[in-house]
Amino acid sequence: MSGSNPLKKTPQKATGLHVGTAAPGVKKVDPILVADHVSRKFGGLVAVDVEHVEIPRGAITALIGPNGAGKTTLFNLLTGFDKPDTGSWSFSGKDLAGVPAHKVAKMGQVRTFQLTKALGLLTVLENMKLGAKNQTGESLFQSIFPFLWKKQEAEIEERALEILERFKLIKLKDDFAASLSGGQRKLLEMARALMSDPTLVMLDEPMAGVNPALTESLLEHILDLKTQGMTVLFVEHDMHMVRHIADWVIVMAEGRIIAEGPPDEVMKDEAVVDAYLGSHQDVDLGVVTGRITPPKDEK
Amino acid sequence: MDINSIFINTAQALFSPVTIAFAMAALGLAIHFGFVGLLNFGIAGFMAVGAYGYAISTLTFGFPWWAAFLASMAASAAFAVILGIPTLQLRGDYLAIVTIAAAEIVRLLLLSTTWIKTTGSADGLVAYADGFRSINPFPDGTYGFGPWSYTANQFWVLIFALIVLAVSAFLLWRLVKSPWGRVIKGIREDEDAVRALGKNVFAYKMQALVVGGIVAGLGGALYILPSSANPMLFATSLTFFVWTALLLGGAATVFGPLLGAVIFWVLQAFLGSLLPAMADAGLLGALSSAQAGALRFVLVGILLVVIVIVRPQGIVGDKRELTFVRK
Numbered sequence: 001m002s003g004s005n006p007l008k009k010t011p012q013k014a015t016g017l018h019v020g021t022a023a024p025g026v027k028k029v030d031p032i033l034v035a036d037h038v039s040r041k042f043g044g045l046v047a048v049d050v051e052h053v054e055i056p057r058g059a060i061t062a063l064i065g066p067n068g069a070g071k072t073t074l075f076n077l078l079t080g081f082d083k084p085d086t087g088s089w090s091f092s093g094k095d096l097a098g099v100p101a102h103k104v105a106k107m108g109q110v111r112t113f114q115l116t117k118a119l120g121l122l123t124v125l126e127n128m129k130l131g132a133k134n135q136t137g138e139s140l141f142q143s144i145f146p147f148l149w150k151k152q153e154a155e156i157e158e159r160a161l162e163i164l165e166r167f168k169l170i171k172l173k174d175d176f177a178a179s180l181s182g183g184q185r186k187l188l189e190m191a192r193a194l195m196s197d198p199t200l201v202m203l204d205e206p207m208a209g210v211n212p213a214l215t216e217s218l219l220e221h222i223l224d225l226k227t228q229g230m231t232v233l234f235v236e237h238d239m240h241m242v243r244h245i246a247d248w249v250i251v252m253a254e255g256r257i258i259a260e261g262p263p264d265e266v267m268k269d270e271a272v273v274d275a276y277l278g279s280h281q282d283v284d285l286g287v288v289t290g291r292i293t294p295p296k297d298e299k
Numbered sequence: 300m301d302i303n304s305i306f307i308n309t310a311q312a313l314f315s316p317v318t319i320a321f322a323m324a325a326l327g328l329a330i331h332f333g334f335v336g337l338l339n340f341g342i343a344g345f346m347a348v349g350a351y352g353y354a355i356s357t358l359t360f361g362f363p364w365w366a367a368f369l370a371s372m373a374a375s376a377a378f379a380v381i382l383g384i385p386t387l388q389l390r391g392d393y394l395a396i397v398t399i400a401a402a403e404i405v406r407l408l409l410l411s412t413t414w415i416k417t418t419g420s421a422d423g424l425v426a427y428a429d430g431f432r433s434i435n436p437f438p439d440g441t442y443g444f445g446p447w448s449y450t451a452n453q454f455w456v457l458i459f460a461l462i463v464l465a466v467s468a469f470l471l472w473r474l475v476k477s478p479w480g481r482v483i484k485g486i487r488e489d490e491d492a493v494r495a496l497g498k499n500v501f502a503y504k505m506q507a508l509v510v511g512g513i514v515a516g517l518g519g520a521l522y523i524l525p526s527s528a529n530p531m532l533f534a535t536s537l538t539f540f541v542w543t544a545l546l547l548g549g550a551a552t553v554f555g556p557l558l559g560a561v562i563f564w565v566l567q568a569f570l571g572s573l574l575p576a577m578a579d580a581g582l583l584g585a586l587s588s589a590q591a592g593a594l595r596f597v598l599v600g601i602l603l604v605v606i607v608i609v610r611p612q613g614i615v616g617d618k619r620e621l622t623f624v625r626k
Contacts, residue, residue: 137478
């Protein structure tokens with residue numbers, strides 16, 4: 001899997017993900033995550049106000065938008081790290097509204113953070129092992145009897161080493177995570193998320209602050225997740241990367257979804273160009289988002 | 300100067316129920332602060348609850364000695380839960396404020412005359428150890444050698460306390476080396492990351508608060524076991540003595556708090572004998588021997604400052620941990 005270099009050959013894009021015209025809130029053939037009327041206000045600021053959105057299963061979806069568009073807030077809401085003022089959302093058909101973050105993660109929806117959260121004073125290997133689910137040894141009473149969890153621990157370690165090998169972090173396994181470089185921490189965080197066998201991986205700016213060489217390897221890993229049958233939703237700013245690996249792009253601005261569609265088509269969308277490049281620089285962004293009409297005949 | 304008595308006092312502090320009680324409290328605090336990162340400044344409160352849990356259940360409810368120890372553990376567990384429900388969602392520094400207040404509330408409630416029949420108020424409680432002494436396996440006589448010479452009862456308390464300490468330290472060592480320990484260390488580093496991996500952070504923090512609280516509570520019970528319980532024993536300064544012992548030994552270790560407590564008390568006893576003796580001999584200028592005795596707290600404070608600057612990871616802590624201290 002890791003031997004392929006998707007940058008040299010064009011990655012296989014998933015197509016036929018949506019039903020009907022690609023417009024904000026369009027129906028998907030097989031959605032894994034569906035959200036309705038999700039809104040979140042911080043005082044007077046409406047950070048997120050999403051009418052309806054569906055994330056297609058088995059594909060890589062990019063969530064893009066200018067700074068302050070509400071991407072991370074939406075991420076926090078969908079993963080239970082923040083509570084919305086209104087709205088409901090479900091994951092694989094299971095209602096997620098009000099479900100705490102750790103339960104969301106247990107259901108197979110794992111996230112990473114924009115500011116990497118490597119657990120500094122734990123070794124790389126310990127970080128990895130922590131990611132595994134349903135550990136007997138993590139129960140207070142069973143933990144004091146090593147014979148109850150030694151076998152499972154060995155299995156977890158084996159898998160952790162396997163994944164570390166794939167992410168080329170194996171040499172660092174006994175180092176404190178705090179000693180890793182920024183890029184290595186991004187890799188570690190992604191690798192750690194994989195330890196829980198997720199079905200949906202949500203990456204918050206996986207490429208932020210990573211040098212170009214490591215970006216390539218990160219992209220490979222993201223594409224790898226898809227080949228292994230996982231669904232990926234990621235927030236990103238770099239449009240070239242989005243174009244390269246995403247099967248579907250959702251564009252947010254001022255808390256709302258302003259466009260959706262396959263990458264090449266979305267990037268031609270006038271609303272997106274406006275939101276990103278500010279071609280109407282004399283006009284407030286709100287005017288731009290407020291006047292959008294669902295793009296016609298994109299398909 | 301009576302070098303001999305200074306030596307005897309110092310040597311006795313090496314193996315005394317007070318040292319062991321401190322080691323227990325420091326051990327509990329190591330779980331709270333060293334492993335989960337909970338800034339608990341109410342460790343004296345946990346010790347008071349454990350101590351009075353033992354004394355009151357014996358005197359008021361007539362519990363046998365073993366049931367009194369269980370009651371003491373249950374009381375400190377309950378105290379941890381009550382303290383934890385509102386505070387574990389708070390940020391670390393707020394937890395520190397709440398715990399220091401909670402410990403004072405406990406002490407003042409014990410001091411209050413409202414329940415004088417149960418708590419003994421300022422006079423405290425005595426004569427609760429009969430049941431414990433009645434199972435003393437050592438016949439009357441003197442035990443030990445050299446400076447370590449004990450009556451049968453003293454010896455029994457000491458041996459029992461050592462056993463409790465050994466068992467507690469072993470269990471905690473097992474805990475922190477297990478996957479459970481990994482989770483709580485992860486929480487210390489970053490709660491949200493651990494939450495994102497599907498662990499119930501609140502439940503783990505609560506478990507750790509209860510486990511550390513029970514150990515500290517048992518420390519409180521051992522603290523008062525030899526003689527009497529009094530609210531003044533559990534003043535805020537006790538909390539900071541325990542912190543000193545913990546930081547001295549190494550916060551994120553199991554062996555460190557034990558070593559720290561021993562060093563702390565040996566030093567206390569040594570300075571407590573040496574300084575008044577020096578004052579009597581006229582070596583400390585105009586200081587009276589009582590003043591010189593109090594001087595030891597100043598020296599211990601200076602020691603703490605030096606330790607934190609020179610060796611912040613404690614005596615047995617991992618040096619690597621410091622290379623990456625955040626902020």
